[in-house]
Amino acid sequence: MGQNGTFEQVVLPHLDAAYNLARWLVRNTHDAEDIVQEAYLRAFKFFGSFQGGDSRAWVLKIVRNTSYSFLEKNRLVDLAEEFDETIHTAIAELPGAEAALLQSADSRMLRDALEELPVTFREVVVLRELEGMSYKEIAEVMDVPIGTVMSGLARGRSQLRERLLRAREREVQRGLRK
Amino acid sequence: MACESEGRLLHGYFDGELDLVRTIEFEEHLKACPDCARELSEQQAMRQSLRSSNLYERAPESLRARILADLPVGKVQPKPIPMGRRYVLELLAAAIVIAVIVGARVMPNIAGRQQANLLAQEVVASHIRSLQPGHLFDVQSTDQHTVKPWFDGKLDFAPPVTDFASQGFPLVGGRLDYLDNRDVAALVYQRQKHLISVFIWPAESRPAKLPETQTIQGYNLVFWWRDGMYFCAASDLNVPELRQLAQLLGQ
Numbered sequence: 380m381g382q383n384g385t386f387e388q389v390v391l392p393h394l395d396a397a398y399n400l401a402r403w404l405v406r407n408t409h410d411a412e413d414i415v416q417e418a419y420l421r422a423f424k425f426f427g428s429f430q431g432g433d434s435r436a437w438v439l440k441i442v443r444n445t446s447y448s449f450l451e452k453n454r455l456v457d458l459a460e461e462f463d464e465t466i467h468t469a470i471a472e473l474p475g476a477e478a479a480l481l482q483s484a485d486s487r488m489l490r491d492a493l494e495e496l497p498v499t500f501r502e503v504v505v506l507r508e509l510e511g512m513s514y515k516e517i518a519e520v521m522d523v524p525i526g527t528v529m530s531g532l533a534r535g536r537s538q539l540r541e542r543l544l545r546a547r548e549r550e551v552q553r554g555l556r557k
Numbered sequence: 558m559a560c561e562s563e564g565r566l567l568h569g570y571f572d573g574e575l576d577l578v579r580t581i582e583f584e585e586h587l588k589a590c591p592d593c594a595r596e597l598s599e600q601q602a603m604r605q606s607l608r609s610s611n612l613y614e615r616a617p618e619s620l621r622a623r624i625l626a627d628l629p630v631g632k633v634q635p636k637p638i639p640m641g642r643r644y645v646l647e648l649l650a651a652a653i654v655i656a657v658i659v660g661a662r663v664m665p666n667i668a669g670r671q672q673a674n675l676l677a678q679e680v681v682a683s684h685i686r687s688l689q690p691g692h693l694f695d696v697q698s699t700d701q702h703t704v705k706p707w708f709d710g711k712l713d714f715a716p717p718v719t720d721f722a723s724q725g726f727p728l729v730g731g732r733l734d735y736l737d738n739r740d741v742a743a744l745v746y747q748r749q750k751h752l753i754s755v756f757i758w759p760a761e762s763r764p765a766k767l768p769e770t771q772t773i774q775g776y777n778l779v780f781w782w783r784d785g786m787y788f789c790a791a792s793d794l795n796v797p798e799l800r801q802l803a804q805l806l807g808q
Contacts, residue, residue, distance in 0.1 A: 386628075394624070398616035412620050419624045478595075482602035486610035493612065507572065508607045514574045533568045540603055 386426050390419070393438040396510055400439055403505045404446040406494055418445040436512075436519040443502070443520055450498065480547050481540065488550075492542040500535030507532055560592045567593055571600050573796050577804070580797040676737055676789075681773045683734050683743070684754045684791040693745060693752070694730035704731045708742055716742035716757040716786070721805050726753070746802060753792035753802060760787035770796055781808040 397418060402411040418441045429437055484492075493501060506517045514528045521528070563586045569575045570583045587593055687693050696707040705718040711733055720728040726746045734743040734756060741758040763782040771778045779790045779799045788806060790799050800808070 391621075391624075394616045394621055395613075398620065399614045402614040408614075408617075411614075412617070412623075415616065415620060416624055416627060420627065423628050478599045478602040481599055482606055484603075484606045486612070489606055489610045490612060493607075508604060509613050514569075514572065529569050529574070530565070532572070533565065536568065536600060536603065540599060543603070 386423055389429070389434045390422050390426065390438055393435050394419075396435055397438055397442045399509060400442050400502075400505065401446050403493070403501060403509075404443070404498060405449060410449065414445050414449055415442060418442040421445065433516060433519065436516045439506075439510075439520045440522070477544060481543055484543050484547065488543065488546050492539055492546060495542060496535060496538055500531060500538060503528060503531040504535045504539060560590055563590065563593060567596060567600075570797070571597060575797070577797075577800055580800065581804075584797070584801075677771050677773055677778055679736050680754075680756060680778055680789050680791050681776050683736060683756070684776060685774075687732065687734075687743070687745070687754055688752065693732070695732040697730040699728055699730075701728060704728065704744070707731060708733075712740055712742055714742075714759045714786070716744070717806070718744060719806070721746070721802070724801075724805055726802050726805065748792075748794050748798060748802070751792055751794040753790055753794060753799065755802070755806065756789045756791070758787055759785055761785060770800075772796075779803045779808075781806075783807045 394415070397415050398411060401414045401418070402408060405411055405414060418438075422438055422441050425441075493504065496504065502521065503517060506512045506520060512520070514525045517528045518525045523531075563583060566575060566579060566583050570580060575583060587597070696704055698704050699720060699722065701718045701720045705715075708716060708718070708731065718728070718731065722728070726748055728744065729747050729752075730745045732743045732745070734741050734754075736756055737758065739758060741756050744755045744757070746753040746755060760782060769780060771780075776791055776793055777796050777799055779796065781788050781803055784807075788803070788808070790803055790806075792799055
């Protein structure tokens with residue numbers, strides 16, 4: 380028994396959050412399920428050492444570590460990918476035009492762009508935008524200082540934005556050729 | 558791209574993670590920097606797309622079943638540790654003493670927190686009720702000299718009433734409300750299209766257990782205490798702007 384309830388009460392309710400994180404880190408459903416299952420076994424084993432407090436961050440930290448072990452074992456961690464965030468797309472020099480493009484990006488395009496992000500940036504964007512966590516919670520999950528969370532988000536969002544704009548640009552060009 | 562000098566704060570601001578001083582500083586900067594303003598609107602557009610795209614991956618039911626089957630949850634009983642009966646009784650007595658001491662320390666804390674939560678719930682309920690047609694004002698006026706005297710004789714205290722139209726928070730009216738088992742004053746301010754209820758009632762000392770800000774059902778609350786009065790602002794407006802109003806009202 381942990382400090383503030385049973386394993387069922389404290390850990391099981393975070394299953395969706397656990398799966399969402401694993402799924403975005405390893406990018407496929409089959410591995411994500413195995414990882415979450417393994418992470419939950421670990422969480423059960425270490426539940427006695429859970430001190431109370433933010434149980435979601437505690438569970439996600441275990442899921443994250445399990446996911447990274449998997450990625451490293453299978454050599455799936457993206458090598459720090461060079462990506463020039465400052466290149467400006469030719470599209471949309473008019474003020475407000477980029478915002479309009481970003482807002483009209485469809486789900487598939489967003490999914491692709493997010494999946495293409497290097498894993499550390501993908502992770503911080505997923506925890507903030509999909510999981511809705513605060514900087515403090517994200518820092519706890521990733522085991523980094525809060526400042527690193529903020530700079531990670533700045534770079535992650537900037538890359539995501541450029542990838543989306545490029546995808547839109549390619550789409551527009553294809554449309555024009557037809 | 559955001560500008561070099563202040564751009565690093567942009568994401569902290571966008572996420573509502575800056576402290577009050579830096580929030581105000583960044584807002585000052587924002588007025589003068591079209592690059593940051595543009596970046597902010599692009600980030601807002603991207604967030605809207607991200608959140609409306611069903612990207613959240615929920616765990617399949619089969620996984621839940623697999624995990625439950627896998628875990629010894631509810632199956633394994635802890636092994637009893639053999640020991641003498643007297644020893645057990647002594648241990649039990651010690652446990653009771655500890656429980657009483659810990660309980661005495663923790664209980665008021667828990668009770669205080671529950672009370673604070675109840676109050677926050679009440680505030681949100683009052684604010685939502687006020688947004689229903691016909692419930693917003695008892696006195697509708699942008700003139701503080703009309704609103705303030707209106708409260709005379711209706712309350713056993715005189716709430717401070719000031720219009721902040723020139724700072725972007727015009728006063729639009731006031732009403733009587735009921736919170737925390739007493740009559741309270743509610744002032745209604747407007748920020749663009751957002752309505753803000755500011756509840757005010759006397760409190761002799763600064764209540765210890767109340768949080769500074771809270772979010773309930775999508776409404777943001779900011780609490781503060783000043784000169785023997787307790788204040789709570791409630792709105793769907795974002796926290797940094799709500800804090801701005803709190804500052805004007807003397808937070």
